Amino acid sequence: MEPAKPNSTIDDLFNHPERFLPSVSVKCAIFSFQAGELLVLLLKPSNTSRWALPGGLIYNDEDIDDAVKRVLYDSTLLNDLFFKPFDAFGKVNRQGNQSLQAHHEDSVADLMTKRYITIGYYALVEFQKVISMNNDISLEYSWYRLNEIPDLICDHNQIIEKALQTLHYHIHYQPICYNLLPVKFPLRDLQVIYETILGRHFDRANFQRTMLATNTLERQDKHYSGKSHRAPFLYSFRKNEYFTSLKEAMNRVR
Amino acid sequence: MEPAKPNSTIDDLFNHPERFLPSVSVKCAIFSFQAGELLVLLLKPSNTSRWALPGGLIYNDEDIDDAVKRVLYDSTLLNDLFFKPFDAFGKVNRQGNQSLQAHHEDSVADLMTKRYITIGYYALVEFQKVISMNNDISLEYSWYRLNEIPDLICDHNQIIEKALQTLHYHIHYQPICYNLLPVKFPLRDLQVIYETILGRHFDRANFQRTMLATNTLERQDKHYSGKSHRAPFLYSFRKNEYFTSLKEAMNRVR
Numbered sequence: 001m002e003p004a005k006p007n008s009t010i011d012d013l014f015n016h017p018e019r020f021l022p023s024v025s026v027k028c029a030i031f032s033f034q035a036g037e038l039l040v041l042l043l044k045p046s047n048t049s050r051w052a053l054p055g056g057l058i059y060n061d062e063d064i065d066d067a068v069k070r071v072l073y074d075s076t077l078l079n080d081l082f083f084k085p086f087d088a089f090g091k092v093n094r095q096g097n098q099s100l101q102a103h104h105e106d107s108v109a110d111l112m113t114k115r116y117i118t119i120g121y122y123a124l125v126e127f128q129k130v131i132s133m134n135n136d137i138s139l140e141y142s143w144y145r146l147n148e149i150p151d152l153i154c155d156h157n158q159i160i161e162k163a164l165q166t167l168h169y170h171i172h173y174q175p176i177c178y179n180l181l182p183v184k185f186p187l188r189d190l191q192v193i194y195e196t197i198l199g200r201h202f203d204r205a206n207f208q209r210t211m212l213a214t215n216t217l218e219r220q221d222k223h224y225s226g227k228s229h230r231a232p233f234l235y236s237f238r239k240n241e242y243f244t245s246l247k248e249a250m251n252r253v254r
Numbered sequence: 255m256e257p258a259k260p261n262s263t264i265d266d267l268f269n270h271p272e273r274f275l276p277s278v279s280v281k282c283a284i285f286s287f288q289a290g291e292l293l294v295l296l297l298k299p300s301n302t303s304r305w306a307l308p309g310g311l312i313y314n315d316e317d318i319d320d321a322v323k324r325v326l327y328d329s330t331l332l333n334d335l336f337f338k339p340f341d342a343f344g345k346v347n348r349q350g351n352q353s354l355q356a357h358h359e360d361s362v363a364d365l366m367t368k369r370y371i372t373i374g375y376y377a378l379v380e381f382q383k384v385i386s387m388n389n390d391i392s393l394e395y396s397w398y399r400l401n402e403i404p405d406l407i408c409d410h411n412q413i414i415e416k417a418l419q420t421l422h423y424h425i426h427y428q429p430i431c432y433n434l435l436p437v438k439f440p441l442r443d444l445q446v447i448y449e450t451i452l453g454r455h456f457d458r459a460n461f462q463r464t465m466l467a468t469n470t471l472e473r474q475d476k477h478y479s480g481k482s483h484r485a486p487f488l489y490s491f492r493k494n495e496y497f498t499s500l501k502e503a504m505n506r507v508r
Contacts, residue, residue, distance in 0.1 A: 023275040024371045064344025064371055085342045088373045090318025117278045117318055119342045119373065169427050 009056060009074065020057035025116045026068050027055035027156065028083065029163035030075060032143060033180040034127040036189065038196045039143040040160055041075055041125075042152070046139060053156045055118070068121050075141060076130050082179040083123040086166040087159075090117040094155050122163040124179035146196070167197045173246055177237075184220050184234040187211065216242040263310060263328065274311035279370045280322050281309035281410065282337065283417035284329060286397065287434040288381040290443065292450045293397040294414055295329055295379075296406070300393060307410045309372070322375050329395065330384050336433040337377035340420040341413075344371040348409050376417040378433035400450070421451045427500055431491075438474050438488040441465065470496040 012019050030041040042051040054075040058067040072081045095115060144150070149160060170176060177193055191207050211217060220234040266273050284295040296305040308329040312321040326335045349369060398404070403414060424430060431447055445461045465471060474488040 021277040021369065021371065024278040058344065058371065060369070061346055063346055064342055067344075088318055088339045088342070090312065090321075092315055092317055115275065115314070117275065117312065117373070119371070169423070173423050 009070065012059075013057065019059055021060060023114075023116055025055055025057050025118045026064065026071060026121060027053045027089075027118050027159055028068065028071055028075070028121045028123050029053060029160050030072065030081075030123045030125060031163075031167070031180065032125045032127040032130070033189070033193060034143075036192050037145050038180075038193065039127070039145060040149065042142055042144050042149070043075065044140040044142075048153075050153045051142075051144075051150050052153045053159060064119070068123075072123055076125055078125060078129060081123045081125050082175065083121050084166075084170070084174065085119055085121050087120045087162050088117060089120055089155055089159060091155070094118075118159070120159045120162060122166060124176060126180060126182055128182050164197070168199070171197050175243060175246060178239070178242060181237075184236050186232040187217075187235055188232065190235075214241075214245055216245050263324065266313075267311065273313055275314060277368075277370055279309055279311050279372045280318065280325060280375060281307045281343075281372050281413055282322065282325055282329070282375045282377050283307060283414050284326065284335075284377045284379060285417075285421070285434065286379045286381040286384065287443065287447060288397075290446050291399050292434075292447065293381070293399060294403065296396055296398050296403070297329065298394040298396075302407075304407045305396075305398075305404050306407045307413060318373070322377075326377055330379055332379060332383060335377045335379050336429065337375050338420075338424070338428065339373055339375050341374045341416050342371060343374055343409055343413060345409070348372075372413070374413045374416060376420060378430060380434060380436055382436050418451070422453070425451050429497065429500060432493070432496060435491075438490050440486040441471075441489055442486065444489075468495075468499055470499050 032039045032041070041054060043054050044051050054071050056067065056071045056074075058064055062070075068083055069079065069081075072083065073079060092115065146164070149157065151157065152160075167176060171194065176197070177190055180193055181189060187208050188204075190211060191202060191204065194207070195201055216238055217235045218238050220236055222231040222233055286293045286295070295308060297308050298305050308325055310321065310325045310328075312318055316324075322337055323333065323335075326337060327333060346369065400418070403411065405411065406414075421430060425448065430451070431444055434447055435443060441462050442458075444465060445456060445458065448461070449455055470492055471489045472492050474490055476485045476487055
């Protein structure tokens, strides 16, 4: 099928619910990294008071991967994001979208509050590439720091928590850092990503020595901000070596 | 809800399809280990010619975890198996259960061949604990060696392949070996599990030294089979240490 335009999905949801598979949905925890912070993208559906994860239903004639790509495009206006499923959420009483129910007419509230099994995905996006967070589907988007995530609808807080747990071990096997960082970055940013996802502090010298020893990084020019005499060097991933290194990590026995 | 008896699920499927959520199902790649081989449990639905993974639909009033437990109980007559979701399978044209269609009346064939999004789970079972593979739901069950898996219905071969890829990195973080081995086992069996899942050979002395150095194993009595003067020692996991070790592995940076 043709990729759906942002607006058409919402139109179909309200006017042609029969075009979607019933009872199953996808939700995406979209992570990004900016100014030394890991961020997650939240949206506020129109006329509601609480934030939520981007997500949606799956068209009858749409591969589930294409549904996820569509949701990611709707939220970031980007294609080709790195995404992975990590868990399924399917408790009987998990919906509880009372805030939605209160603001919509009955038929839509019914659609939005019926029982779904939700497949949770995480996605990684380089912050500089995000074109817009306010597209034309009348929803409010905003990036939130991990420690400032509000009380989300349904079990979306739990979905983010599980996504972070998954990143915790995927960081050794999946190209997480590659997908969160721009082409050139200071080593400090790489360290912050590891520290945030693994939830621990690394000695700066040790971390840099360990990372440089992997031979996956290439030193680039210095980053002169004009503010400091100690401008840090920037680095880039040796792409092939980085991906080979992740592959080899999978083969290493403890 | 009460745990379903094996027979009742099949009855409901044929006579009360409205009791299940439409469009979403679970499939389980159930692995076990016996005689130096990793095995996977397959079933052959009655009146069909091709093998399949155990799985099923989710009752309207059933948590998805309970649905998975029910499927695992139906297939192994065991409760409390270790299981994890690992991927979602949702291509538009993935069903193709022609062999089912050919053998059932139209309404059942329709139910069984409509489009589902399937959430793939792997489960691990200690072979000695399996009570029966032939329960009373009129299905034929059999364990297959990984290199002898036949051509399965739908995309079930791909589901097994993805499950194995997941075990490949989960072996460092999840209690896979603990759930596949009996209380006492020869180190050789532990090595075979690592070799099979990681797809590589380890030097026997190196592997044993590395494993014993983790301090997660406790030497037990020798295993006298009556056939050899070189009876191997048996080992058991120091449960607390093994689980702590897996937890710590998650915190180790490369």
